[in-house]
Amino acid sequence: MTQAATDRSQAHWVQAFLEAQAAELDAATNTQLAYGRDLLQFADWLDRRGLHFATATQEHVESYLIDCEAEGLSRATRARRLSAIKQLYRFAFEEGWRGDNPAIRIKGPGRSKSLPKTLSVEEVDRLLAAARDHGRQPTRNRCLMEILYATGMRVSELVELPVSAARGDPRMLLVRGKGGKERMVPLSGDARAALADWLAERDRAEEVARAQGTPASRHLFPAMGKAGHLTRQGFYRLIKDIAVAAGVSPSKVTPHTIRHAFATHLLAGGADLRSIQTMLGHADVATTEIYTHVLEDRLRDLVLEHHPLGKAAPKA
Structure with a gap:
């Protein structure tokens, strides 16, 4: 560890790390924001104890994670925070700001293996039908829902589509995704x-x-807001309203479940x-393999419900 490393503020460490992520790995904006929030939380924890990124040890990082668990943070959140800390220290090692990575030997809590929620074909059909005459812009709403289900794109990818991508009756859409x-x-x-x-x-x-x-707007789904297009939050609210109109539980319906x-x-x-x-x-x-487990569960339920051998034997 160099004296210069301790002279640099923790905010400078975070900023330099994020800039390197953006330049070298082409990290998505949302990913950078998440890393930044996580690292500033850790920096605040260190600062309250008179510590610094440059002086923290493995024991300090472990103590921080224990405190995160005590706060009730989910396993996924704690795993993400540890990942950000590990990557920060990998960057610091490469820059010569530290001679070691104090987080490298720490095993994370792991992510829960809950399967993604999904919808039946019949439920999706009802949603698509309801979108055809829903709201003040039913033509737009139908288009949003049809494209979302036809492509499986992320909601941010959908609402940010440029109108140029849709010209000429395309058979395929060019989508700009993460990173x-x-x-x-x-x-x-x-x-x-x-x-x-x-x-x-x-x-x-x-x-x-x-x-x-x-x-003129360059967006396929223009709107009056600052972004210039329908926002993710706006579409989220819209899809909940469509679910109600379709008779599908709104709790089951999000852009991600589609x-x-x-x-x-x-x-x-x-x-x-x-x-x-x-x-x-x-x-x-x-x-992607998680969807095989979703399908396996659905097929198992189908057998248990409809196959004679899957039903409980009648009592004598």
Whole structure:
């Protein structure tokens, strides 16, 4: 450890680390924000004890994690915080700010293996049907729902789609995902029809707005807010309203459960994991493999409910 390392503020350590992540690993903005929050929490804990990133030991990191558990933080949150700390110290070692990584031997609590919630095909059909005449912009709402289920894209990817990606009746959409990585996702016939209807309506509305001096929007789903497009929060509220209209429990319906439904229904239909991995934008196929467990559970329940051998024997 150098004197210069202790002279640098902990905020400087965090900022330098985040800048390196952005430059070298092309880390997504949301990932950087999460790392920043986690590391500042650890920095505050150290500061209250007269410690510094440069002087903390393995025992200090372990004590911090114990305090996190005592606060009631989930296993996933604690695992994420430890991951951020490990990566900060890996960066510090490479920069020569420390001669060791005090977190490298610490094993995390691990993440819970809860299976993703999903929806049945019948429930999705009801949601799609309800979206066709829901709200003040039913054409847009139908387009949003059809594209989400047809592609399984993340909600941020959906609401941030540029209108240029949708021109020319595309069979595929170019999606910019985590870390700015691009991938192609196919559109179903229903999604293409919904997209064409929405583009026609959107362009008519924009032509009127342009005549009134409003500049053209580059987003497929424009909105008046600062972002210039429908926000994730706005879509979240919309999808809950659609669930109510469809008679599906709103607690079951989020943009992410429709993404899970896309993957699970594809797998049930015979699609291979590698193809689903590519369409979902998962970096590791292990992330996609969880859907095999979802399908196994659904098939087991189906057998127990409908197969004669799965039912309890009648009492004599």
